[in-house]
Structures are given as C-alpha cells and as structure tokens.
Amino acid sequence: MGDGIKETKAATTVVTAGRRKHWTGGRVVNPPLWRGSTHLYDSVADLRAAKGPVQRNNFFYGRRGGPTHWALAEALTELEPGAEDTYLFPSGVAAISCALLAVLKPGDVLLMTDNAYDPSRSFASAWLKQWGVTTRWFDPMASVDDIIALMEPQPTGGRVAAILLESPGSLTFEVQDVPAICAAAKARGIATLLDNTWATPLFFPALQHGVDLAILAGTKYIGGHSDIMLGSVTTTAEYWTALRRTAYQFGQVISPDDAYLAHRGLHTLDVRLRRHEANALAVARWLNARADIAAVLHPALPNCPGHDVWKRDFSGSSGLFSFVLRHASDDDVATMIDALNLFGIGYSWGGFESLALPVDPAPDRTATSWSADGQLIRLNIGLEDPADLIADLEQALGVLQNRSA
Template sequence: MQSAADDPAPALSRTRSGGLSPRARHAGRPRRSRAHPSATSHDHSGQHRRSDERTVFVKIDTLAVTAGRHPFAYGGTVSPPVDRAATRIFPDLDAITRAHSTGKLSDFLGSRGPDQAAEAVAALEGPEAVVTLTSSGMSALTATFLTVLRQGDHLVLPDSVFGPTREVAENLLARLGITCSYYPPLASAAEFRAVLRPETRLVLTESPGSNTFEVQDIPMIVANAHAAGALVAIDNSWATPVFFRPLDFGIDFSISAATKYLAGHSDLILGTIATRADWAKPVQDMLRLMGDTPGADDAWLLARGLRTLPLRMRQHDASTRRVLAALSGRPSVRRLLHPTQPDCPGHAFWRRDFSGASGLFGLLMDPMPDETLNTFLAALELFKLGYSWGGFESLILPVAPDPARKLLSSPEGTLLRLHVGLEDPDDLIADLDRAFQVLKKD
C-alpha cells in the first residue's frame, strides 16, 4: 500500500446522466438529459458552466474518451496534466469555508487527479455509480468489508474466491468478531439460501471464479441476498464495466483491481469501488481511517489507460477466442476454462449476463512433471511467466486452486493460467505451437 498523506481521503465522483437497462447497457443512443459531469463546460478561468441542454452521450467508447477530462480548466490541454499536490493555500477564511462546503477533500487538500480518474470510471460503471479510488484492488475489497461489516455480522463468499480475499475474511475479519461462510459458486437458489443467516450482512461474488472460472448466477444471488437483508459486492476485475456493469444488476458494490484491465499498461497499482450515493460517504470515511490515498501519478496513468479500455477489451476478447480455437482438440489439452466455452462452468450465465469476455483463462493439461513443465514454459517467447494480468502483454503461470477450498474439488491435471495480451493472435498461436512441439518431443 502506498504511504498516506497527513489527512488522506480517496477520490470520489458520481455520474448524473440517465440510465440504461442491463440488456441495453452498451447500446444507448445520444439523448438530451441532465448533463454528465464530463459534459460540463469550463471557461478559461477554470470555472464550471452548466450545460444541461447539451447532448449526453452514453456509448461506452465515447464515455471512455470524454469522461473526467476538463480541458478548459487547464488551458485547453486535451490530456490534463499530473496534479501533484498536498497542501493548498487560501487568500482568506471565507475561501477555506467555501472549499470545505463542497464536500470534496481535494478542494482544500491533496491532488485533484484522483477525482478526475474516479469520474471517468464512474461514467463507465453506470448512471448511479459513485466511484472511489483506492491504493490497490485488495484495499478496495478490504475497505468494502470494513465499511459494511461490524462485530457479530456474517460474510458469505464463493468457494472459488481469490486466495488473498479468503485470508482477509478468515484472518482480519475474524479478529474483529466477524464470521464467514462459503457457498458453491454454481449454487442453486436453495443451496445459496441455506448458507444465509439472520446475521448475514454482506455477500461477495466473484464471476468468474479465481483460476477455475465458474460464472455465477448473479440475478439469483442478488434477489435472495437482498430478500434476506444482505448487501452484495462483486470483484469485477475480469470483465470490467465494458462487459458487465454490476450496478445494472442490483449489486451494491462493484470492486475492481484497476491495476489490471482498467489501467491496462502494467505500470500502476490501484483499486476502485463503485457504489450508489447512499454508501459513497461511508466508503470514503473508511478509506480515510485506513490512511488509504491513491497517488496523483498513478491516477493520471489510470485516466490515460481508460481512454482505450473498450478498444483493448474487444481486442483481448477477439484474440482470446482465436487462441482458444487453436488450443481446442490438442491431445494433451483436457479442458479450456473460459466462459466463452460451452463446457465452462456457468457458461449459460455468461451468455445471459455478459456482453463479452476478457483474455484470462485456465488451460488444463495432462499431468506434467516439473521438468517437462519447465521445458514447455521455456519454449515460449511471447507468453511470459508473470502474475498480475490485464496489461498489454501475454502471460502464463502454473496455478493450483486454493487448497483452502472447502466445497470444490481440484481439477486433475496440470493447470496453467494464460492471459492473452495485445500481440497479434497469429504470433501467439505460433508461440504456443512451438511449445507444444517441444512437449511432443520431450
């Protein structure tokens, strides 16, 4: 986690344009309505001028390019400069009072860069979204837990959850008197309801699941959790709001590791929490108590990455489908764990709820001893060994499902996690072909 300023607070922004149904969330047409913050104009002094009669654009490519940019606040600069700031000074006490009255800490302390990045993410998350930047994806998850849960509360998680998230639940939250239980990621409505308790306050979803890529029945989970008085959060790092907008489905907290696809360049560590207005201030207050402050440079890099997010996600999707087709049917390949594949757990839920798929998937192969696995991996040139996916580069990593899983059995064989980057898919397929040829000779 990055070091905190003396009086830290995360960036907070909200959208104000009209809404879209889940089915039409990426097919909207320009319309007249209340202006989105990105459509607010500025004069050359940097003062906001309301432009409520301007067309509000809702197509995601346009939002990605325009949201959170206020060029005339910076002399017409298309890409706003990095706003490195800690202390701000004021001409008199009235000016300090006005700065405090806005409710934005960056009006009197710290950088305004994170506000602009949060505004841009909020536009992508949907018309109800209020987005808060955090210093990492894990801090976003932890802050959400600590915002919602109190001593005596109960947290419910999928058994396919990311390992470090399980550690937070079973270690940190347990110290605070918060209990947790797990449900099968493909639980039926009856199985899911059986895990809920009177004290259940929060349900976490992760769709698809970590390493084994189960896609969950989100509408069922939301309906049953809300009926039981619980809130719902999702780790949406895999799909991003380009392919799945959680708040459109009634989810209360959409959490992302912005380190990955949102930024897309493997050069920063940040997280985001998107929620509705009623939970925005509690989230912000918790992050202040945690001393969690995103840096100005990282916020600028995130905003830059967001401009090409839809374009990058479509390319990841198209290239990955090409690679999957090339891997399908190979004698040593047992299974391809990617939601686009008909035999991937929860494929029908993915087809119903998602508008696309990202570049991360599991490759289950025949069992390989370490020496053979090393030979296979060493033959690859474009797929590099590495952990944090979502950038422009292709990665591969031997993985194993979390041994702490309680309800799911581990797949038999050697499991590799691949991330298809932005290289030409023909080259990526050729790279894998060479490695499989080496494997055949071994």
C-alpha cells in the first residue's frame, strides 16, 4: 500500500484508513500498539522543538498520544470528507462535553434538541448553567423555520453560539433536517454539533451535511465488541484549534490499548453495520405487524417521525430502535424483558450482542412532553440470526400474555 490517501468508497476506507506505512512500517497489517507516557529526545534542541503545535507524529509527552492514537485519529478523519482532524476522548460523554466547551463561553446560549442523550442534557443543566451558559431546548420535530426563529435574538437575551443535535435520538428516534438546520446556523455564525453515534459516518457523513463538529461514542459501533470506552470529535479547520486546546487543557487522553482495539474494530465497521441494519429491520418489521405493539420507532419504517428526511439523507440504518408495548405496565415490561434469553439487560449498545432496556423518555423532556400507548423498550439488535431473536421475543411476549390471561 502506498502512502497516498485516495478518494475511495466508505467500505474501502474503513479497511485502509490509518494504515499507511508511516504507522505500520510497511511490514505489518495493523499499526503496532505503542504504550508510553514518557517520550525521549536526542537533544535539548529536539525537546524544545517538540513544544510546537500538536500534530500527528509530533512526540512530546504521552498525553498528546502516540502512533497508535494518531493512526486511529487519522482513520476517523478520513471517514469525514472535509475534516481537518479528530480528537480522541475516553468516553462519548467526554467528547460531547469538551466539544461544547470548545465553542461556548459564559453568557452564550446553547440550543439543544429535546431528545438528546441524558448525559448531554445533564451537562448542560448542571455544569454549563453553573458556568454561565443558558440552554434552550427545542422540539426534535420542530420545523426548520421554528428552529431558525430560536436562533434569533430573544427577549431573555444572550447570543446563540451553538446547537447540539442528535438525529435520530437514541431513545425516541426522531430524525431532524440536519442540512437545513446547519445551513441556517452557519449563516448566523452558530456552531453546529451532532451526536452521530447511531449512523456513524458510513451512513451519515456529518460534515458533508453541514455539521461543524461530528461526535461519536466510539464505545458503540466503532469498537463494536463491548470492551472499550471511547469518544471522538471530528471537525473542520475552523474549530480544530479550539477543540484541541480545550481537550488538552482538560487532560483528555485515551489508553493506547483502547485506541488499538477501536482501530481494529473500525476495519470491520461496514460489514458489521450492514448486518446490524438487516437484523434490526427484520425484527422491527416483525414487531410492527403485531397487535400487542403500539408503535415501532425505527427511522427506516415509514411511520417513524422524520422517516422522509432519513430516506433523503441517510444511506442506511443501524441496529438500535425502540418499540411501545401496548397497554403495558412497568411490571409487564419487566416480566417480558426478564423472559428473554438471547437479549442481555444493560446500558450501551452497538456491540455484537443484542440488548433490551426499559426506558422512560418523559423525565428527560423540557420543551416537549412524551406520552405513548404503553411502555417503551429499546432494543440493540446484534449479530445473531434474526430468526432466533424473533423467536426469543415471541416467547417472551407469550410469557406476558399468559401472565395477563
């Protein structure tokens, strides 16, 4: 393989990205695992020269990373055409928090979609509020015109400096018109941030759709094996310096072992994500046909809020979605989930294993309210045979029906 980075399809890029000879030495397939907190210099002059700008292959100190980190950052950057660089974080929450801090200052206003990930909401409500940043929540299904109106100066004062989007939301899966929102924000000098963990750059290249800072919880699909914690922010030249400075000053660094595992997982992302997609669609369509299911919240289904926008902007769907168990109580949900054999009960998602989780979006809403004809269950559909997953769901629903009889 040569060192030149060529324009390729995403499925090819995930295989080749971050594997140039500079990282592999041209003798091994994967960049080696470099562990090291101390970096050594040949002379005092070399040591002083290393204090220059942070960049890949600039050895300085372990907190700036090493070749294992730099190879992964380069790979993630290659997946976002138009990106300047990527910073790695020890979790998705750390990535979200530092990205917000990089574009906000006391007195600013942050607009945040009301379906955002709970840690994003709590960071805004607690830390940012204490720091002097006001958060205004908006309906995830608001029209673009309504969101633009929120960007304008308000009687309460404060300049809107940033918008945090999550499309689709990771509990209720509303899809927003990200390109239109970002275009309006850019015209007003407002930074746009998107938690793109659900789709990844393979199904939604965020920067190409106008996003300024694309955030991933690499714990999920990038790693893919439920054994690492990782976050990343990929951004443009306009925001890269501020992001890098903020992250470095907050001491954000990941272990080289996690970087190595994430890079290894990245190379199979395309095939894994497409299997997650096919399996999830099979399960979602089966659930959608059942009378005891009030709704299936999956963006690829025509009855899901924002489906038309998803169809226009996304090239695929992942393995995470929710469904509403009709006329169910909290005890009913617990009974049904406890009866599952192939689904684990746990937080997170994006791994090879299927998970089921009872969720209640109502407490995590500010601008809107959540109500449904039953209880919400979120499924992470893994890489098992979909027929087996459907059979497991069917027998668990049968346990619930027998209990109610």
